[in-house]
Amino acid sequence: MAGRAAVPEVIWARPERTGRGPKPAFTRADIAAAAVRIADERGLDAVSMRHVAAELGCGTMSLYNYVPRKEDLYELMIDAIGAEHELFEPTGDWRADMLRNAEDTRAIMRRHTWAPRLMAGVYGFSPNTLRYLEHCLACLEPLDVPAGTKTELIALLNGVVTTYTANDIATVERTRAMPWSVAEENAVRMAYLGSQVATGAYPRLAAAFMEQSGPVDLEAVFRRALERVLDAFDPDFRKKP
Amino acid sequence: MAGRAAVPEVIWARPERTGRGPKPAFTRADIAAAAVRIADERGLDAVSMRHVAAELGCGTMSLYNYVPRKEDLYELMIDAIGAEHELFEPTGDWRADMLRNAEDTRAIMRRHTWAPRLMAGVYGFSPNTLRYLEHCLACLEPLDVPAGTKTELIALLNGVVTTYTANDIATVERTRAMPWSVAEENAVRMAYLGSQVATGAYPRLAAAFMEQSGPVDLEAVFRRALERVLDAFDPDFRKKP
DNA sequence: CCTAGTTACGTACAGCGTACGTAGTGCGCT
């Protein structure tokens, strides 16, 4: 009686190795690395059970011994890139440290442009996610607010980083493997946007468009957003000029 | 020579109706409504070209006359729920107005729990999205900052609303059509999280967990996040006690 | 040693997006 579990499974809760049977040919890390490699090189849509299995050099269905559902494969991928976080020694300046964390997260997402899309759908707490959370709390040690407020700060900041970086990646690279170029698609979208604004139906939007000169500096916009979020949590902020 | 366009298409740029040929049996609004109905009742995964066509009572491939790619169907859906925004008369109090907008957006997403997932992947500017943007700018008229800063405020606020509501929906309702109950899955996840925290590997995280008593008030957390974002943009904020 | 639990994997199925071909319809142009 093999029987599938009638209860939801958290992949991190099931042991990687149980006593009986032949030794598994791969570790979870192997599988995660293969999936990440495929996603980096051929896009997230290329991450299918078949392709990952092929990358590992095993049969498709063998993968299901390690990863009961595809969703779990995604969790492995998120955990894998979570290992790339730089867990530095906190300096005592919580603002600077959190900025560094945010830029670090952004850099990781830039290396793995599929990450924001995955983060939106997976809510698990993987080992590396927990480690990163703990690190953030360590950075926030000097900040004198309740622990609940700190976790809210982390959540808000992470949300902003994800949202902004997802948008930037979208405008810069757009979905991969399109028959037309990125520039072309963006041009079409901007042309449409311009034509709509030109109808006069959106006067304030038009004014905002007129005001801006030259291309937007995405990096600067991002940093400003971070600073604003940090301001909102900074007890010293009110006293500043 | 029918020939597909070798250039990206923005569905809003292509006219809904061109002169020639038989009258289309449906409008875009019909199609969007059908897709939204399916997503509301049976979940986003049930929104397939086949199902939408069936809901409309036409052949699957006929749908492609109206919606060249499935991605465009998603854009129609987002635009459709964008019509649910309450475009009230600005009161002159930009903070209160923007709070109202945020709560309004949150309410829409709660009615259509698939919305956050879609928003993460679609970046178009649909008619109703533009209308809502214009409305927000109208609400921000009393705020004396550059237009660019206003659009940044709107973007940041919308991002926070989407992120937070997506998370809340996930914990409250989780993916639909699971063989186990929501409570069960959350219980399993929390049990795992608790077991990890109990290992002592995450002391600060453990402390944060200890600190909290009783269940988290998601609404309060959400409102606090909004207030913080608004604080960060409020010129009067520094002068307050 | 035996056997239960595991690994490995081929086959099969339902469902997906959508390319393509064909038939019918009615507006615009000559």
Add this chain to the structure above:
DNA sequence: AGCGCACTACGTACGCTGTACGTAACTAGG
């Protein structure tokens, strides 16, 4: 007026997906 073409409609088919299920080989615990 009527020709032609752009459009609607839709059936069929292809390649792909996740994964249920069955079978064979293997190994550690009792």
